[in-house]
Amino acid sequence: MRIENSFIPVRGVGEKTERKLWKAGVTHWDEFEHDVVGPTLSTRIETFIETASDRLERAQYGFFADCLPANSQWRLFENxxxxxxxxxxxxxxxxxxxxxxxxxxxxxxxxxxxxxxxxxxxxxxxxxxxxxxxxxxxxxxxxxxxxxxxxxxxxxxxxxxxxxxxxxxxxxxxxxxxxxxxxxxxxxxxxxxxxxxxxxxxxxxxxxxxxxxxxxxxxxxxxxxxxxxxxxxxxxxxxxxxxxxxxxxxxxx
The missing domain is CATH 3.30.420.10 (Ribonuclease H-like superfamily/Ribonuclease H)
Incomplete structure (x- = not known):
């Protein structure tokens, strides 16, 4: 599992909502679509993906230390x-x-x-x-x-x-x-x-x-x-x- 599969760093997205996204086929940041969640949360997810993708490309991993729950930081292991x-x-x-x-x-x-x-x-x-x-x-x-x-x-x-x-x-x-x-x-x-x-x-x-x-x-x-x-x-x-x-x-x- 890679960090790009994760949505729980987004404010308002817990494990239940993340699993809902996955079950809808949104298993990667690149696959996110607006109609899976409400407009407010959709905007937050889009903003997060834009920022997180840039930080990941620049190898600025400290960003994820702040936004990813402590018990989920293992998701960076493959990255x-x-x-x-x-x-x-x-x-x-x-x-x-x-x-x-x-x-x-x-x-x-x-x-x-x-x-x-x-x-x-x-x-x-x-x-x-x-x-x-x-x-x-x-x-x-x-x-x-x-x-x-x-x-x-x-x-x-x-x-x-x-x-x-x-x-x-x-x-x-x-x-x-x-x-x-x-x-x-x-x-x-x-x-x-x-x-x-x-x-x-x-x-x-x-x-x-x-x-x-x-x-x-x-x-x-x-x-x-x-x-x-x-x-x-x-x-x-x-x-x-x-x-x-x-x-x-x-x-x-």
């Missing part, structure tokens, strides 16, 4: 493609007011990069790295990773965001990331390391143990790399449940 940025952070604790971010890993376009506190983990580097991301993919990032980053680095991340924590639950996958990984048969090189160990590893690194940092980075990177196959499967399931049943015969969008 984002390999440019989607899978992100995970490690910290010294759970409080963004008392604790600090130690590492930030980002997996994008088949490559993985980790920024480390005291080395290259800076406000400017993060801002530059995330500025052009069409979609951020995290696990529980809406409640943890993103607020932590924004507070620690005084950033306002205006990036569309697919949080797999809630998306997984929508399709019947429960538990934390390690639980979901097991359900997908994903194995790790360091299966016994947990978030609590990540805190210990950082403190060991601060005391001079470079090997501890290497293990921490490897753990943090696995958190992002493993999100990609999960995201692909979950968005496929969401597509089938939301859009697949009303897709017109022969429409492969």
């Amino acid at each position: 984002a493609g390999s440019d989607a940025c899978y992100l995970d952070i490690e910290t010294t604790g759970l409080s963004r007011h008392r604790d600090v971010v130690t590492t930030v890993s980002m997996h994008q376009g088949g490559s993985t990069e980790t920024l480390v506190r005291g080395r290259d983990l800076t406000r400017q580097r993060l801002a530059e790295r995330l500025a052009d991301a069409p979609l951020l993919v995290t696990f529980n990032g809406r409640r943890f990773d993103v607020p932590f980053i924004e507070h620690a680095f005084d950033l306002d991340l205006q990036v569309p965001h697919m949080d797999l924590y809630s998306a997984c639950r929508t399709v019947g996958l429960s538990g934390g990331l390690s639980d979901v990984e097991r359900q997908f048969g994903i194995e790790r090189d360091d299966p016994d390391i947990s978030g609590r160990d990540a805190v210990r590893l950082w403190h060991e690194y601060e005391r001079g143990d470079e090997a501890a940092l290497e293990t921490l980075v490897r753990y943090n990177q696995a958190d992002t790399i493993n999100l990609e196959p999960i995201a692909r499967d979950v968005t496929s399931r969401l597509h089938d449940s939301v859009f697949g049943t009303v897709r017109r015969s022969g429409d492969e969008t």
Whole structure:
């Protein structure tokens, strides 16, 4: 499913009206016709399509972060493609007011990069790295990773965001990331390391143990790399449940 199939970003269009449009054969912005809805809503939809098409062509994805409901931002996944940025952070604790971010890993376009506190983990580097991301993919990032980053680095991340924590639950996958990984048969090189160990590893690194940092980075990177196959499967399931049943015969969008 692509963002061009969506009408819920329009003020006054909820899931019921969107489904009505789809069932009437309007499954893409290019197919919109005036007589499917009333004149006022029709004008709003036309205005949205004109603006959204221009923003999409210019790759200005922040527009969709503002107008698309949070639980529907997965609809940008196909548009984002390999440019989607899978992100995970490690910290010294759970409080963004008392604790600090130690590492930030980002997996994008088949490559993985980790920024480390005291080395290259800076406000400017993060801002530059995330500025052009069409979609951020995290696990529980809406409640943890993103607020932590924004507070620690005084950033306002205006990036569309697919949080797999809630998306997984929508399709019947429960538990934390390690639980979901097991359900997908994903194995790790360091299966016994947990978030609590990540805190210990950082403190060991601060005391001079470079090997501890290497293990921490490897753990943090696995958190992002493993999100990609999960995201692909979950968005496929969401597509089938939301859009697949009303897709017109022969429409492969």
